[in-house]
Amino acid sequence: MRILIIGGSVFVGRAITEEALRRGHEVTTFNRGRSGVDLPGAEAVRGDREVPEDLDRLVEGRTWDAVVDVIGRVPRLVGASVRRLNGRASTYTFISSISALSDFPARPCDESSPRYACAPDAGPEDGDYGTLKAGCERAVEEGFEGGALIIQPGLILGPHEDVGRLPWWLDRISRGGRVLAPGDPDRAMQVIDVRDLAAFTLDRTEAGGADRFLAGGVPANTTYGGLLAECRAVTGSDAEFVWVEDRFLLDRQVEPWTEFPVWAPADPDFAGVWLTSSAKALAAGLTCRPVAETVRDTWAWLRDVPAAERSFRSHGIDPEKEAVILAEWE
Numbered sequence: 001m002r003i004l005i006i007g008g009s010v011f012v013g014r015a016i017t018e019e020a021l022r023r024g025h026e027v028t029t030f031n032r033g034r035s036g037v038d039l040p041g042a043e044a045v046r047g048d049r050e051v052p053e054d055l056d057r058l059v060e061g062r063t064w065d066a067v068v069d070v071i072g073r074v075p076r077l078v079g080a081s082v083r084r085l086n087g088r089a090s091t092y093t094f095i096s097s098i099s100a101l102s103d104f105p106a107r108p109c110d111e112s113s114p115r116y117a118c119a120p121d122a123g124p125e126d127g128d129y130g131t132l133k134a135g136c137e138r139a140v141e142e143g144f145e146g147g148a149l150i151i152q153p154g155l156i157l158g159p160h161e162d163v164g165r166l167p168w169w170l171d172r173i174s175r176g177g178r179v180l181a182p183g184d185p186d187r188a189m190q191v192i193d194v195r196d197l198a199a200f201t202l203d204r205t206e207a208g209g210a211d212r213f214l215a216g217g218v219p220a221n222t223t224y225g226g227l228l229a230e231c232r233a234v235t236g237s238d239a240e241f242v243w244v245e246d247r248f249l250l251d252r253q254v255e256p257w258t259e260f261p262v263w264a265p266a267d268p269d270f271a272g273v274w275l276t277s278s279a280k281a282l283a284a285g286l287t288c289r290p291v292a293e294t295v296r297d298t299w300a301w302l303r304d305v306p307a308a309e310r311s312f313r314s315h316g317i318d319p320e321k322e323a324v325i326l327a328e329w330e
Contacts, residue, residue, distance in 0.1 A: 001025045001026070001064075001065040001066060001205075001206065002025070002026045002028075002063070002064045002065050002066075003020050003025050003026070003027050003028070003064060003065065003066050003067075003068060003205070004027075004028045004029075004030060004058075004062075004064045004066070004067045004068070004085075004089065005017055005020070005027060005028070005029045005030070005042075005067075005068045005070060006029075006030050006031070006049065006067065006068070006069045006070060006071060006072070006081065007029070007030075007031055007069070007070035007071035008027070008029030008030070008031060008036075008039075008042065008070065009029060009031055009033075009035060009036025009037060009038060009039070010035045010036040010160070010162050011156075011158075011160050011161055011162045011163070011194060012070050012095060012153075012156060012194055012197065012198070013029075013031075013036075013070035013071065014036060014039065014160055015158070015160070015194040015195050015197070015198035016068055016070065016198040016201055016202065017029060017039050017042055018039060018198070019195070019198040019199055019202055020202055021039065021041045021042060023202065025202075026043075027041070027042040027043065028042065028043045028044075028045060028062070028064065029042050029043070029044050029045065030045045030047055030049075030058050031044075031046070031047075031071070032046065032047070032048050033046050035162075045057070045058050049071075049072075049077055049080070049081050050077055052080070055080065055081065055084045056084070058084075059084055059085065059088055062088065063088045063089065064088060064089045065089060065090060065091070066089055066090065066091040066092070066093060066205045066206075066208070067085055067089045067091070067092045067093065068093045068095070068201065068202075068205060069081065069092065069093065069094045069095065069140070070095045072094060072095075072136045072139075073124075073129070073132055073133070073136065074122070074123065074124045074132060074136070075118065075119065075120050075121060075122040075123075075126075075132060075135030075136045075138065075139045076121050076122060076123050076139075078094070078136040078139040078140065079120055079121055079139035079143050082139055082140055082143040082144045083143060085144075086143075086144060086145045086146075087145065089146065090146045090147060090208060091146055091147040091148075091149060091205055091208045091209070092140055092144040092146060092147070092148055092149070093149040093150075093151065093201060093204070093205045094136060094137060094140045094148070094149070094150050094151070095151050095153070095201065096133045096134075096136065096137050096150055096151060096152045096153075097129070097130065097133045097152060097153060098152045098153065098154050098214060098216065098276055099129055099130030099133060100115050100116060100130050100131075100133040100134040100137060100152060101113045101114065101115055101116075101130075101134075101152070102114050102115060102116045102130075102134075103272065104130070104272065104273070104276070105264065105269070105270050105271075105272055105273035106268060106269055106270070106271055106272055107271065107272040107275075108272045108275035108276065108277065109214065109272065109275075109276045109277065110214060110276070110277035110279070110280070111212050111213070111214055111277075111280055115134040115137065116130055116131040116134040116135075117131075117134075118131045118132060118134045118135030118138070119135055119138070120135055120136075120138040120139035120142050120143065121135075121139070122135040137150050141210075147208050147209045147210045148210045149204055149205060149209070149210065149211055149212075150211070150212040150213070151197075151200075151201055151204070151213055151215055152212070152213065152214050152215065153192060153197055153215045153216065154190060154191070154192060154214070154215065154216030154217060154276055154278075155189075155190070155191045155192065155216070155217075155262060156191075156192055156193075156194050156197060157191050157192070157193060157194065157291075157294050157295075157298065158193045158194035158195055158294050158297065158298055159194070159195075159297050159298050159300070159301035160194070160301060161194070161298065163315065164261070164310075164315040164316070165261035165262050165315060166231075166261070166294075166295065166298050167298065167302050167310065168261050168315045168316040169227075169228065169231050169261060170231050170234075170235060170295070170298060170299050170302055171302070171310060172316065173228065173231045173232050173235055173237050173239045174231075174235040174237050175237070175239075176237045176238045176239050177238075177239065177240070178239075178240050178242055178326060179228075179239045179240065179241050179242065180242055180244055180260075180317070180322050180325060180326050180329075181224075181225070181228055181241040181242060181243045181244070182224075182243075182244060182246065182249055182254070182260040182263040182265075183224060183243070183244075183245070183246045183249075183263055183264075183265055183266065184224065184243075184246070184266065185223060185224055185225025185226075185228075185241075185243055186223055186224075186225060187223060187224050187264075187266070187274070188219075188220035188222075188223055188274055189220070189221070189222050189223060189224060189227065189262070189274050190216045190217050190218070190219050190220065190221060190274045190275075190276065190278075191216075191217050191221065191222060191227075191262075191291060191294070192215060192216060192217035192288060193217075193288065193289050193291075193293070193294045195289075196217070196286070196287060196288045196289060197215055199287070200213075200215060200281060200284075200285065200286045200287075201215075203284075203285055204284065213280055213281040213284065213286075214276055214277060214278055214280065214281060215278060215281045215286060216276040216277075216278045217278060217288050218278065218282070218288045219274075219275075219277075219278065220274075221288065221290075221291055222291040224262075224263070225241075225243075226291070227262075227291065227295070228241060230291065230292050230295040230296075231295055231299075234295055234296050234299045235299060242326060242329065242330070244325065244326075244329050246265035246266050246267065247265075248325075248329060249265070249325070250265060250267070252325055252328075254317065254321075254325070256270065258315050258316075259315075259316065259317040259321075260317060261315045261316065
């Protein structure tokens, strides 16, 4: 197939590009060239989807069998891309997020769960991340004159992660010592490896047609304690986990999900965070590797990234704050 990947050089987009090339597809990537590197074998077209002239240059003289849009976050801009690509591909696959569902993370979700109310022509000022993703989905579904395929991933981990959730934990645990571990170590989680998400995305893109899939991975495929234990094992660390109760941390204004990546406290606002249904995707062929393999391969990649170049965005607690909380807990 001839596939256009909007994005294609960072984390999810990189994994989809790699998998498409491995399968022998002819791949074009379209991005600004600022965040990642071009993968050998793919045609790289430089441009910004916000610039109409760049979209014109992208499509001039080209057609594809499918488009995979990995980076769309603003409905108005996604809609512009959709309109420009109408008639130039038969399938438009949009990588959305489970955050587009208004019940998430407070309640269990599946493909029938309601989405946020967001217009397909909304601008960046018209909502938060999840709300705008819902609008992007509508921009694809209502504007593309072909098969609109929506993929809504849950928590994505794996090599080349640019968000810094698993990399932060691996880096922190590798330094050893007493490590503050938040919440309940036995709380079941649900994660998906970026490479498994890429394979499923391409399977469904190759199949064509319009559909929607939640892709959160296998339910209860790890626990928080199990995930951190895998980090300790692959790093060879002497880290000693000190498990601190949710309420103790919340009372000290510790931010869930970010200061301790993927920490979701036992709180009504997070009651459904690990209870999303991947039943439809699993029935359609989604396969998921063991979480231990994801942790191992992420560490193997991270070890080659110089410490000075490791960027975890806003994730991870300040070491001094961690030390103060540990002292208070003990």
